[in-house]
Amino acid sequence: MKFYIEEFPLLVLTLICVAAILIVAILLIVRYRRSQRLRSAGSYVEALKDLIRGDEESAFRHLKRVVKEDTANTDAYLKLGDIFRRRGEVVRALQIHRQLTVRNDLNTRTRMELLKSLALDYMESNKNEQAIAKLKELISLDKKDLWGHQQLLRQFERQKDWSQALSAQETIFKITGQKDDSLLALYEVQIGHKWADQKEFHKARLKYKDALRRDRLCVPAYLDLGDAFQQEGRLDEALESWKELLQKVPEKAYLAFERLERVLYEKGQFGEVAKIYRDLLERDPDNLRALLALATLYDKKGNLDEAIRTCQRALQVDATSHVARQLLVKFYQQRGDQAKVMENLETLINSAQVTPNRFLCRNCGHESQEPLWRCPHCDQWRTYIP
Ligand SMILES: [Zn+2]
Structure with missing residues (x-):
C-alpha cells in the first residue's frame, strides 16, 4: 500500500506525460494533414490554372503532387x-x-x-x-x-x-433541333450499298427508296437504284430510275448519261438516247452537259450539221466552254472547213488563260473560289485541293 502511495504521483506524472505527448502528436498529425490538404488543394488550383493556360507540363507536375497527397x-x-x-x-x-x-x-x-x-x-x-x-x-x-x-x-x-x-x-x-433530310438520305444510301455489296439487290433498292422518301432530290439514290435494277437484268426499271433523276435534278442529270447510253445501246434502242437528251433540253434548255452529249451523239451518227449546230448552242450557253470549242474544231476538221478550224482554234488559244482558282473539298466536293483550311460544308479540316 505504501508502495502505491509513494509511487502514485510518479504514475500520475507518467500518465500525464504520455497523454500530453499523445495530444501533441495528434495535434501535429492533424496540423500536418491539414497543411498537406491545403498544400494539395493549392497544387490542385495551380494545376487547374496551368490547364487553363495550356501548360500541360506544369499541370502534370502539380497533379502528380495532388494525387500523392490527397488520394480522394x-x-x-x-x-x-x-x-x-x-x-x-x-x-x-x-x-x-x-x-x-x-x-x-x-x-x-x-x-x-x-x-x-x-x-x-x-x-x-x-x-x-x-x-x-x-x-x-x-x-x-x-x-x-x-x-x-x-x-x-x-x-x-x-x-x-x-x-x-x-x-x-x-x-x-x-x-x-436541326433537320437535314438530305444528309439522312445519304445514310440510307450507304445502308443500300452494303446490301448491294452482298448482292442483296432487292434489300438495297428498298433502302434507296427510303432515301428518296427522305429526299426526293437524292442524286445517288436514283443512280444506285438504277444500278441495282440493272444488276438483276431489269433494264427497263433501271432506265426509269435514271430518267427520273433527269426529271427531278436536271443539273445533275449528266451523272446518268453514261449509264443511260450503255443500257439503251445494250437494248439496241439507239434512237432513244438522242430523244432523252432532247427532252431534257426542252425542260432545261441551258443544260450544257446535255448539249455536249447530244453534239457528240450527232457526230457518232455522222450528222455533222446537227453536231455543229448543237455545239454552237452550247457556246451560246457558255462561250468559255473549252470542251464545246474543242468539239467544234474537231467537227469542222471532219468537214474539211479549214477556215472555221483556224478561227475556232484561235479563239481557243486566246481564251487559254490561267483559269481562276477553284478549290474543291476532297471530302464533300464543296467548291470555293479561295483557299480554305476548314470546309464550311462538311466541317473537315485541310480537305481543300486546288
Ligand atoms: Zn467538305
Whole structure:
C-alpha cells in the first residue's frame, strides 16, 4: 500500500506525460494533414490554372503532387489520366481511369466525366467496341448528352455501321433541333450499298427508296437504284430510275448519261438516247452537259450539221466552254472547213488563260473560289485541293 502511495504521483506524472505527448502528436498529425490538404488543394488550383493556360507540363507536375497527397481527389486523377492520353501514353491513362471506376463515392457528374475520359482512351487505342460501350453508358446517364451522341456517331461511321449511324444522327438532330433530310438520305444510301455489296439487290433498292422518301432530290439514290435494277437484268426499271433523276435534278442529270447510253445501246434502242437528251433540253434548255452529249451523239451518227449546230448552242450557253470549242474544231476538221478550224482554234488559244482558282473539298466536293483550311460544308479540316 505504501508502495502505491509513494509511487502514485510518479504514475500520475507518467500518465500525464504520455497523454500530453499523445495530444501533441495528434495535434501535429492533424496540423500536418491539414497543411498537406491545403498544400494539395493549392497544387490542385495551380494545376487547374496551368490547364487553363495550356501548360500541360506544369499541370502534370502539380497533379502528380495532388494525387500523392490527397488520394480522394478524383478529379485530379481524372485529369492526370487525360494528360497521359494526350501525351500518347494511353495505357497509363486507361490504368488510372479504370482504377477510378471502382470508387462508389462518385457523383453522376464525375461519373460522366470519367466515362468520357475512358471513351477517349479506348478511341485512342482503336478499341471501338469498348469506346462504344462507354459512350452508351454515358448516354444512359444523360440521354441528351450531345458530345456522347456525336462521338457515338463517329464510331458508327468508322465501323461503317450506317443503320446505327443514321439513328445516332437522327438523335443529334432531335437534341439540337436541326433537320437535314438530305444528309439522312445519304445514310440510307450507304445502308443500300452494303446490301448491294452482298448482292442483296432487292434489300438495297428498298433502302434507296427510303432515301428518296427522305429526299426526293437524292442524286445517288436514283443512280444506285438504277444500278441495282440493272444488276438483276431489269433494264427497263433501271432506265426509269435514271430518267427520273433527269426529271427531278436536271443539273445533275449528266451523272446518268453514261449509264443511260450503255443500257439503251445494250437494248439496241439507239434512237432513244438522242430523244432523252432532247427532252431534257426542252425542260432545261441551258443544260450544257446535255448539249455536249447530244453534239457528240450527232457526230457518232455522222450528222455533222446537227453536231455543229448543237455545239454552237452550247457556246451560246457558255462561250468559255473549252470542251464545246474543242468539239467544234474537231467537227469542222471532219468537214474539211479549214477556215472555221483556224478561227475556232484561235479563239481557243486566246481564251487559254490561267483559269481562276477553284478549290474543291476532297471530302464533300464543296467548291470555293479561295483557299480554305476548314470546309464550311462538311466541317473537315485541310480537305481543300486546288
Ligand atoms: Zn467538305
